[in-house]
Amino acid sequence: MAVYAQDDERYVRSAFLSATTAQELAPTQMVVVQDGPVTDGVSAWLAEIEQDPRTTVVRIPTNMGLAAALNLGLTYVTTDIVARADADDICLPQRFARQIPVIESGFDLVGSAMAEFHTDPDHPDAMRPVKTSRAAILHHARLGSPFHHPTVVFRKQAVLKAGGYPILRQMEDYLLWAKMIMNGANVTNINEVLVCYRTGDGAFHRRGGGKLARSEAQLQREFLSMGFITPTQWVRNRLLRGPLYRYLPALVRRFGYHLWLRVGTWVVPSNAERVFDETTPTPGPLRAQSRHR
Secondary structure (H helix, E strand, C coil): CEECCCCCHHHHHHHHHHHCCCCCCCCCCEEEEEECCCCHHHHHHHHHHCCCCCEEEEEECCCCCHHHHHHHHHHHCCCCEEECCCCCCEECCCHHHHHHHHHHCCCCEEEEEEEEECCCCCCCCEEECCCCCHHHHHHHHCCCCCCCHHHCEEEHHHHHHCCCCCCCCCCHHHHHHHHHHHCCCCEEEEEEEEEEEECCCCHHHHCCCHHHHHHHHHHHHHHHHCCCCCHHHHHHHHHHHCHHHHCCCHHHHHHHHHHHHHHCCCCCCCCCCCCCCCCCCCCCCCCCCCCCC
């Protein structure tokens, strides 16, 4: 987990709790990277959690960005299996109990479906399903990221073999998955909601703009140069994911995104109807904040 200046102490506490003590299968080590200055509340929380000998807090004086923070955090991880957790999302209690046995069976990267929520995780706005077979994952990966970053569990050595997280604004995870696939990593998804993803008010504004358009262009150049996509796929991706999409009004992007979720060729997550029933506890006070990075 990485935290930075715009993270809210309330959400960080809830996210960390959901990924640790609230898990049916609790982690044996927790690594939290402080990426530059943080609020007094988050700083106090970091001082609290590092009293637990299982928790390592890594402090970076100045903000380096998510990719650099995660790469540094990996150097402190002592286990081969690593689970990602965002600082404002909620992991369902069964997440690690479902994913760890799968990765222990021989996989290098295991993701899951997730639910998006704006103000209340008990009332999600959308379900984001995933492809599960290798063939379907590889096919989808040529156009969009086949894994939801906050849901992944991976083998540390497989990530390091691919060079770690590349420095590419908001696209570091997608490029890493492609490099792992190109390296022959054994990958899969569990089409079951295991993470609740907080979108916040500015989610669709951050999916557009010049900076992200430039990152997208660099991503597609990398894909083409490494042979991950063909020239024809590059043209398609630039048309569908390029400047036209990134400069659309946020409301239009939001409408198109939810339309795609509804009419795309997806299989509904297996637990979509029961994820948020009364038997699923949600730790801590929760209200929306803006996503970061």
